[in-house]
Amino acid sequence: MLALHEVTAGYGHFTALWAVSLRVERGEAVAVVGPNGAGKTTLLRVISGVIAPRTGTLAFESTPLTGRPPHEVVARGIAHVPEGRRLFPALTVAENLRMGAFLPAARRTFAETLERVHALFPVLAERRQQRAGSLSGGEQQMLAIGRALMSRPKLILFDEPSMGLAPVMVLRLFDLIRKIREEGYTILIVEQNVRQVLKLVDRAYLLEVGRIRMEGRADELSEQDFVRKAYVGL
Amino acid sequence: MIDPIFLAEAAVNGILLGGVLALLALGLNLIFGVLDIVWIAYVDLVMLSMYLVYFLVMVYGWPIWLGALAGVGLGVVLGVLVHVLIITPILDSPPINQLLATGGLLFFIQSFATFLWTTDHRSVRLTLPIIEVGGMFLSFARLVAFGLAILAMVGLYLFLTRTYIGTAIRAVSQDRGAMALMGADPQRVYIVTSAVGGAMAGVAAALLSIQYSVHPHFGAAFGPITFMICVLGGLGNMVGAFIAAFIMSEIISVGGVLWSTEMGYVIAFALFIVMMFARPGGILARRQ
Numbered sequence: 001m002l003a004l005h006e007v008t009a010g011y012g013h014f015t016a017l018w019a020v021s022l023r024v025e026r027g028e029a030v031a032v033v034g035p036n037g038a039g040k041t042t043l044l045r046v047i048s049g050v051i052a053p054r055t056g057t058l059a060f061e062s063t064p065l066t067g068r069p070p071h072e073v074v075a076r077g078i079a080h081v082p083e084g085r086r087l088f089p090a091l092t093v094a095e096n097l098r099m100g101a102f103l104p105a106a107r108r109t110f111a112e113t114l115e116r117v118h119a120l121f122p123v124l125a126e127r128r129q130q131r132a133g134s135l136s137g138g139e140q141q142m143l144a145i146g147r148a149l150m151s152r153p154k155l156i157l158f159d160e161p162s163m164g165l166a167p168v169m170v171l172r173l174f175d176l177i178r179k180i181r182e183e184g185y186t187i188l189i190v191e192q193n194v195r196q197v198l199k200l201v202d203r204a205y206l207l208e209v210g211r212i213r214m215e216g217r218a219d220e221l222s223e224q225d226f227v228r229k230a231y232v233g234l
Numbered sequence: 235m236i237d238p239i240f241l242a243e244a245a246v247n248g249i250l251l252g253g254v255l256a257l258l259a260l261g262l263n264l265i266f267g268v269l270d271i272v273w274i275a276y277v278d279l280v281m282l283s284m285y286l287v288y289f290l291v292m293v294y295g296w297p298i299w300l301g302a303l304a305g306v307g308l309g310v311v312l313g314v315l316v317h318v319l320i321i322t323p324i325l326d327s328p329p330i331n332q333l334l335a336t337g338g339l340l341f342f343i344q345s346f347a348t349f350l351w352t353t354d355h356r357s358v359r360l361t362l363p364i365i366e367v368g369g370m371f372l373s374f375a376r377l378v379a380f381g382l383a384i385l386a387m388v389g390l391y392l393f394l395t396r397t398y399i400g401t402a403i404r405a406v407s408q409d410r411g412a413m414a415l416m417g418a419d420p421q422r423v424y425i426v427t428s429a430v431g432g433a434m435a436g437v438a439a440a441l442l443s444i445q446y447s448v449h450p451h452f453g454a455a456f457g458p459i460t461f462m463i464c465v466l467g468g469l470g471n472m473v474g475a476f477i478a479a480f481i482m483s484e485i486i487s488v489g490g491v492l493w494s495t496e497m498g499y500v501i502a503f504a505l506f507i508v509m510m511f512a513r514p515g516g517i518l519a520r521r522q
Contacts (some may be wrong), residue, residue: 073419
């Protein structure tokens with residue numbers, strides 16, 4: 001479904017990704033794990049078009065995606081739940097969700113999608129008139145995910161969804177992402193919470209200083225001594 | 235001692251003036267909120283629209299309502315042109331360059347207007363009555379202008395809260411990048427914002443042209459007070475600008491009756507400077 005081929009990207013003189021190749025098949029959940037500064041966020045930003053790759057190509061559903069701007073990437077069916085959530089704090093919960101459905105195609109099915117999002121996150125229905133900035137961290141993350149679902153994506157990119165959440169909330173969040181998965185969405189998730197995320201996904205890539213160091217099935221990878229010692233903490 | 239009826243009249247006139255000032259401040263603030271650029275030449279665009287209203291009505295004999303609509307239309311066109319020709323190329327430049335570019339536009343428009351139309355003051359002559367309400371004498375033109383200004387602001391409010399693109403404009407002013415991830419083309423949001431800001435300038439032009447005469451330096455008369463209102467209300471803060479417009483217009487109007495019009499402006503600007511020390515983030519900013 002999504003294929004990156006030898007993508008190199010960075011900011012100014014700094015190169016954050018070196019010839020990264022990665023695939024996500026339809027219906028799959030894939031994680032990219034790795035330490036801080038490994039280039040995980042950059043990877044997602046390249047996919048959603050926020051930054052253009054210097055070299056290499058991207059394709060989504062067998063058509064090229066290289067160098068397309070973010071608003072076109074969303075229209076192709078890739079939603080990005082960005083790092084730090086990036087909600088519109090002064091807009092209400094309802095308005096944030098409405099903005100998630102900004103695309104003409106998403107507007108047509110707005111009421112139906114909203115119902116599904118409310119079913120998944122009842123708290124968003126309760127707080128619909130509240131400003132997004134007044135929600136708790138966990139609720140904000142749910143809103144960010146709900147907002148992404150409003151565009152009716154085929155593939156959802158999650159950037160560190162557990163960041164800044166209390167441990168109890170982290171577990172709930174992973175349950176919710178599992179639910180979203182079961183609804184048939186394809187998922188690419190970037191996480192530092194390696195132990196939790198490996199329980200959630202089918203496959204994982206290990207990214208270190210901008211290079212893919214390892215890849216494999218999630219259960220196999222979590223058994224590797226190297227990963228256990230360095231990231232899982234067992 | 236001044237007759238209280240004069241003070242009351244001044245207070246009402248202050249409110250009436252505040253309506254149009256608020257309209258100008260909201261238009262300018264809307265653009266700033268989204269693009270982070272202050273259009274220094276904003277009121278000079280108003281001046282161009284006023285000239286159009288003048289020529290259409292006084293020279294070509296159009297009815298005033300049609301001339302006013304044309305003035306609004308020109309405002310929209312000018313808003314889009316300024317964005318495409320001047321703002322787009324310097325969108326990522328340092329703020330000082332952006333100020334210089336829009337400031338340069340101000341002098342360009344002023345000089346060009348002087349060249350084309352000389353420094354003559356021209357006014358749309360309408361025979362509008364003076365109305366007496368409870369001993370106060372109020373200009374009908376001002377009442378109409380106030381009513382229409384309020385109507386335009388209600389329209390702006392509904393646009394910003396009830397439509398997708400209007401809500402997107404508010405969203406972009408909070409997080410530019412995130413709105414692109416929602417599927418909105420930033421360039422399109424900028425153009426719509428500039429068009430709406432231009433429309434506000436056009437409406438203000440139509441409403442000002444039935445009260446004031448137009449001349450190439452019209453922008454110098456209303457420009458500074460408009461910026462002051464925006465800053466006093468907190469740049470980008472629409473509610474703050476709305477309130478600040480009425481504070482300023484009351485000071486100018488009531489101060490004008492108590493002393494003189496010039497003194498009214500002196501007090502208004504003095505208060506502005508004091509407020510910049512007391513509340514630099516604007517009247518509605520939360521204290522740190």
